[in-house]
Amino acid sequence: GNSVTQMEGPVTLSEEAFLTINCTYTATGYPSLFWYVQYPGEGLQLLLKATKADDKGSNKGFEATYRKETTSFHLEKGSVQVSDSAVYFCALRPSYNTDKLIFGTGTRLQVFP
């Protein structure tokens, strides 16, 4: 089946620290992979995506590389800010002929000054 596994949070960092949030997936076929961010009290926003192996998605200083060999899509940022504090969701779209997204359980990031 299709599923997404994320590291449990919360992840607590000081400002300007390096961030990694792990995400691995299982899927049949050729999924697309996404990271969404949910700021407090808001809906989810698309942060970045990758549609095929070795693609790198990037946005707002965040990056994630689609690694088919390790079935991973880890989210990284070189220097986090307090404003990055949010819940981050990894998600996969199982194949090209469906728009159904399967989400991971979310990882809360807390950045302190």
Next chain:
Amino acid sequence: DTAVSQTPKYLVTQMGNDKSIKCEQNLGHDTMYWYKQDSKKFLKIMFSYNNKELIINETVPNRFSPKSPDKAHLNLHINSLELGDSAVYFCASSQDDGRGYTFGSGTRLTVV
């Protein structure tokens, strides 16, 4: 503003009541969804409609009934509300081009 908008933002109601949550998107997207987010932030798809037709219906109690009068609207009606229905419900839409979803800001439903 182009967006997915849902109303109400907050809904507090007693067990046994019937309530509706409305969702509208003005993005011209073909597909709309309802997701439920529980207290642990876990997101699970409930329904998906494409051009007013039901595409996905996950194992959701039949007390939940989606209604899509046109492709820009997907409303969620819930009968006989139970305590376990308390959650945040998110509406979303997409264009079937793999770019991902646009989410509404959520409706926090509290059943007391």
